Structures are given as structure tokens and as C-alpha cells.
Amino acid sequence: MVQVQEIDALEPAELAPYRTMRRPLEHRQQGIFVAEGEKVVRRLLESDFTVVSLLLQEKWLREYEPLIRSRPEAIPVYVAEKRMLEELTGFSMFQGVLAVGKIPRAHTVEAVLQRSVRPYLFAAIEGLSNAENVGAIVRNCAAFGVQALFVDHTSSSPFLRRAVRSSMGAIFRLPVVEGVDLGQALRALRRRNVRCLAAHPDTQKRPLSEAGFCPDCCVVFGSEGYGISDDVLAECDEVVAIPMASGVDSLNVGGAAAVFLYEANRQRVKT
Secondary structure: OOEEEEOOOOOOHHHHHHHOOOOHHHHHHHOEEEEEOHHHHHHHHHOOOOEEEEEEOHHHHHHHHHHHHHOOOOOEEEEOOHHHHHHHHOOOOOOOEEEEEEOOOOOOHHHHHHHOOOOOEEEEEOOOOOHHHHHHHHHHHHHOOOOEEEEEOOOOOOOOHHHHHHOOOHHHOOOEEEEEOHHHHHHHHHHOOOEEEEEOOOOOOEEHHHOOOOOOEEEEEOEOOOEOOHHHHOOOOEEEEOOOOOOOOOOOHHHHHHHHHHHHHHHHHHO
């Protein structure tokens, strides 16, 4: 049975996660995240993540009802007018669909290695402060066959609302090892013979086309402003660069990740 309640205000305590969408620290402390948009919420409902509640326009209830009924948990569904939902999100073209999910238990390096199929293909990020860039990398990872993403403790969480939205729900299918000391994580991977390749805008380093991605490997991406730190670079086996036209020294980290991971996937499919 679908538990539906029509609302005209957000004062009830159970709606607090929607009122506090712009206070991500509170959500993190509670172990929850907000998903927004038709496709993202649909992918959340199709996943094995725990869904806490839904807040949506009545028209979407008919669309989602089969998925809601198929879920193992009883999900409260709150129905509101689009005007109220737009006030929450802050923009007028919002699709009128929100959901709250639970952040899953964090994966570990060892657990990821045990569940992944060889040859391994992992990605790692250091110092990425922009949540939308983190979400874009999550989406790229899912698109090009990455088996897990390592997120260092200085990066934004992939479960921030903007990151979840930017990933288009890919975060629900990609194992994430979050909050790690990236140097230690890379050392653990190298002990298991996983090559760590640093994506770095240095024309003196090996060009992307000459790098080998077919053995077990992890591709490391650095911050938007400063790239990869010296300490993390020291833990990488090789530094690889994307050749670019004169006068352009770098790409947005999301674009660079797409190029690197496409090449890794191309080499692996070719072999």
C-alpha cells in the first residue's frame, strides 16, 4: 500500500530534510541525501538504496506508483503543488520531484578489491571542492566501466544534493570509498599490483595515447585549481597528460576525466 499525504506546508518534522536542503552538513550528520529530478528519483527507486520519503507533484505519483509498490520498505509519499517545490529548490523549471535516501555504509579498499572483477579499473579524486564536478566524475565513471571511485577527505561528498543531481543518479550504482587518505589508499592498491596513473596537465609527461590502461589500474584526478598534490603524485606510478592545442593548458576536471576514462575503456574493449 502506498502511503500518500497531501501537504500545503512544510512544518511537520518528517519534512525537515526538504526544508534543510541547503544545509548539507546536517544531512551528512543524519546519514541522508536529497535526490531531485524525474530521472534521478526514478533511478533511486530502482536502486537498492534505502528510500526515506518522496515529495512530488500528484502527476508523478501515477508514474512512480509501480516502483514504489515494488520497494521492500514502506515509503511515505508527500504530494504538494509545484509552486512549493520550486520554492524549495530555488528555480522555476524544477520538475516537481524530490526524494530523501539514506547514504549507504561506506565501502573499504579491501571490500572493493574483493567485489571487483579483474582487470581492475578504478578512479580517485583529490581536493575537488565543486560538488557538480564530483557528480560529473561519478557519471563518467559509470559510463566507462569504472568499478569504484576513491574520494579523499578534502573533496566534496558525492552524496551532496548537487553532486547527486549532476551524476544523474549514477551514484546509486557506483561503489564509493569516501573520506580516505588518498596516499594511503593508493599505497594499498599498489601493494595489490594496481598501477596508479596521475592525470596531470604536463606536456613533458607521457601522452594519454601512449599510456597503458589494460592491466589493473587506478586513474587519479586532482583539484580544479591546483591539480594533484606532490604527496599524492609521489604515490603514483606514472604521470599522464592529454595533448592539447597551444594556448590551452588544461580541461575542466570533469572533461578530463571523460577523456581519460574513455581511452581506458577503449583500450580494454579493443583487447
